Amino acid sequence: MFTDRFLPEVMTVSRSESQPKFKTREEVDFVIVGSGTAGGVLARELSTNGFSVVVLEQAHLLGTCRMGNDPATSVVDKYHRAHDVPNLFICDGSSFVSSGRGQPTMTIQALAFRAAEHITRFARNGEI
Numbered sequence: 001m002f003t004d005r006f007l008p009e010v011m012t013v014s015r016s017e018s019q020p021k022f023k024t025r026e027e028v029d030f031v032i033v034g035s036g037t038a039g040g041v042l043a044r045e046l047s048t049n050g051f052s053v054v055v056l057e058q059a060h061l062l063g064t065c066r067m068g069n070d071p072a073t074s075v076v077d078k079y080h081r082a083h084d085v086p087n088l089f090i091c092d093g094s095s096f097v098s099s100g101r102g103q104p105t106m107t108i109q110a111l112a113f114r115a116a117e118h119i120t121r122f123a124r125n126g127e128i
Contacts, residue, residue, distance in 0.1 A: 028052040029123065038092040038112040045116030051123065062104065067095035079122075080115040087128040091115040 029051035032039050043053045068074030071083035076095055082088040091112045093104050122128045 028054045030054070030119070031056060032091075038108050038115075041109055041112035042091055042116050042119070045113065046119065049116075049120045051120075062093045062096050062099045065090045065094040066097055079118040080111070081118075081122075089115060089119055 030042075030046050030053045032042050032046075032053060032055045039055050043055050047053045065075040066073070067076050067078065067080070069077065074083065076082055076090050080089045080091045080095060082090060093099075093108050095111070096104065096107075119128070
């Protein structure tokens, strides 16, 4: 759960009454589906770069949105961008082909930081 103390620029849609509320008529630059490690990293990085962000709390299991170059065998490309929807980025453990023996949290965080850099670049260049 995100709090104002950690993410002052980020609105979170949640069940908690203490969280800022998002009104559906407000315009935002990015909507992040998924909290946890990747959602938090992406929200912080994008809001720090001046974008308005809404986080919808949801999760994907590992391996459900495979990363790869071929749209026939994968869901997202090397930038976490969906092959079929250019402004959809999936940045969590779901892009892993399978899980390893240990917890994937640090790897997910590293990939989320990397994805935030690419998303910021795409947005600033008008590519999304």
